[in-house]
Amino acid sequence: MPRVTFFEHDGTRHDVDATAGLSLMRAAVDHNVPGIDADCGGACACATCHVYLEPQWLAVTGERTEMEESMLSFAAVTQHNSRLACQIEVTDGLDGIQVHLPAGQH
């Protein structure tokens, strides 16, 4: 199982064994990592699973879609490494990925 590490905004670390084929959002929610709200349940429709990726993982996780771009533009404090976790599928290639959470999801 790919190992994913989430860091809450205050730095608290959560190491999670994620399930390949499910989203990064599900990896957080299913393991009770606080700070991911995921209001829409993974439909790219709410921007409440906003995360920051360590830059070296940006290429591996692929491009934002147009809808993801639109939704992210309404999230608070977006950066070049912002993604919606529901739009990233966990694969074996993501083993070791480090993901940081924003101060709030709105």
Add this chain to the structure above:
Amino acid sequence: MNSLQQAARDEAFSMPLDQIDVSKPRLFQEDTIGHYFARLRRDDPVHWHENDFYGGFWSVTKYKDIMAVDTRHGVYSSDWSQGGISLFNAPMEDRLQMFISMDPPKHDEQRKSVSPIVAPANLASMESTIRQRTAKVLDELPRNEEFNWVQRVSTELTTQMLATLFDFPFEERRLLTWWSDVATSVPEVDHLVESQEARLAEMGKCLTYFTRLWNERVNAPGGNDLVSMLAHNPATRHMTPREFMGNLMLLIVGGNDTTRNSMTGGLLALSRNPDQWARLRADPSLIDKSMVPEVIRWQTPLPHMRRTALADAELNGKTIRKGDKVVMWYLSGNRDEEAIDNPEAFIIDRARPRQHLSFGFGIHRCVGNRLAELQLKILWEEILKRFAVIEVTGEPTRTLSNFVRGYSALPVRIPG
């Protein structure tokens, strides 16, 4: 089920499908609308109906179909030029030009000029003010006598919040409530004012008042209020008067009616579900964890949003034609048993309480959703600190509207 509800249930499930008209404001005021939505979800989830007042429109009643419409803003337009976001097609010259009734890119630019007011850091800075005010309003409530919860608590708290967001003269804040009610009024239906002309005249007074605030602030430095934010942002600094008026109405109604009615709805829901109230008392941490979103789902303060198809599209087996009105009935989607377990029940510890449609989804999702949740959270935390019980002593008086699902009165009594 009482006789009114039983009769509505019988009618909803026996009448010919093509006669079902879920836009009738009376059904919302009687709170019998749910039966008609239940029939449509079962038998005709994407439903065409025409009436004299609204013309023809599609009613979308299933959660997943509503989500599909809400997230396809390129096909289902919100733009005022197409008719905007509510069922009624106002004359072109009277249509409100506000960012909720705009498509990208203009929508995105204007929305971003105000969204920082509800950014996480700003919300955190508002929390202590909201808590102090909530405490004061609750401490001043009468004991052992009946009073109207809507007036003394829900309206008062949301009006105070709105005055803060606009940095509006505090003593005159009740004007905001009045303008909010006028903005969503359909005079032919609710008779709040006597005519459309009278309604527009009242809104003109609102524009005059806010233009004065704008002029005071446009060249003043700083200002974290909504008027200053609109005045200082390049995307909104040169709005036309109609766009200024439109966005004011959006922010006034969006920050007022909705939370007001969830504040009342939460009390009504708990009073009708004493087991849930007992559970809440046993574990007040449920307020923040899961009760607040459940209140917002249960109430669904805005029952619908409307779109207009920009192209032919397929939706759950029906062909939507270019130009058709498409109405997403959030209230129905929030009672869809295929999306939500036991959806008619009020359950304060649902596993995924935020998966409801009350805020909409997609690019028009409510910009103030976390502020609304914060206000409700603080209200219930402060209530639990003070009152062992709040008795609801009579039936609520509901709003005659298919766009605002709310209350003008809820009689209550606090013993002690």
